Amino acid sequence: MIELLNLSINEALARTLMTASTVFVAVLALFAGPVLHSVSVAMLWGLRRPLFLDLERRRGLV
Incomplete structure (x- = not known):
């Protein structure tokens, strides 16, 4: 599940x-x-x- 979330966030x-x-x-x-x-x-x-939002989301899940 975490791998799928990381993949989705990386693509976004x-x-x-x-x-x-x-x-x-x-x-x-x-x-x-x-x-x-x-x-x-x-x-x-x-x-x-939007850039900062995506970076914050990515930092939280990695």
Whole structure:
């Protein structure tokens, strides 16, 4: 059971990291314009929470 949970969390963490890196690259492109600067800052701020949640879950089960 623990092995299955670890495998599931590892797969979810990998997907989260890939999604976060893709969004991060897209948000960096938004920094080019001064009008969208505040929107990109808000998106970067919101991007960090799912990453930390996955890392906290993984640390708790390993």
